[in-house]
Amino acid sequence: MNLQAMKIAMKIENIRLLLAKPGLDGHDRGVKIIARSLRDAGVEVIYTGLRQTTQMIIDAAIQEDVDLIGLSIHSGAHMTIVSRLLAQLEEQGLSDLKIFVGGIIPAQDIPKLMALGVHSVYGPGTSIKTIINSMRRIVEEQSSVALDANQTEGKVSEAEV
Numbered sequence: 001m002n003l004q005a006m007k008i009a010m011k012i013e014n015i016r017l018l019l020a021k022p023g024l025d026g027h028d029r030g031v032k033i034i035a036r037s038l039r040d041a042g043v044e045v046i047y048t049g050l051r052q053t054t055q056m057i058i059d060a061a062i063q064e065d066v067d068l069i070g071l072s073i074h075s076g077a078h079m080t081i082v083s084r085l086l087a088q089l090e091e092q093g094l095s096d097l098k099i100f101v102g103g104i105i106p107a108q109d110i111p112k113l114m115a116l117g118v119h120s121v122y123g124p125g126t127s128i129k130t131i132i133n134s135m136r137r138i139v140e141e142q143s144s145v146a147l148d149a150n151q152t153e154g155k156v157s158e159a160e161v
Helices: 003-014 029-040 054-064 078-091 107-116 128-152
Strands: 016-020 044-047 068-073 098-103 120-122
Touching (some): 016 054, 068 078, 107 120, 120 128
Parallel strands (some): 016 068, 068 098
């Protein structure tokens, strides 16, 4: 395993993921299974429980200093909830947090959610492996952005010489 691959593998174990059930949705079996499986894979999962408002989710994300937010929605209110959450994240300077959505999401709404800024949408039957691989891609993207930023720091432009 090369150095970059080792850093990515170590980084998945350092991911702090907030999982939330926004709105009035009371079905939580699936999100609890996802939480447990991701914990078993080395992800640090913070589960907020049922009936969270978007502001409660943001407050928990700030308090827990999470890297990612996952929403489980079965109520049909996904467009409203996600739009509100993303707008509030933007207002509070947290638009860099990646958002995942899982649950009962109609196929025609998936492109709309992605256009709003959702990173990934998972429906019933999505494998844990798929979710973990998606998280690894985010880690790789964030690591390469950080690596690029670190490589350009300290360089002097010709204009400064």
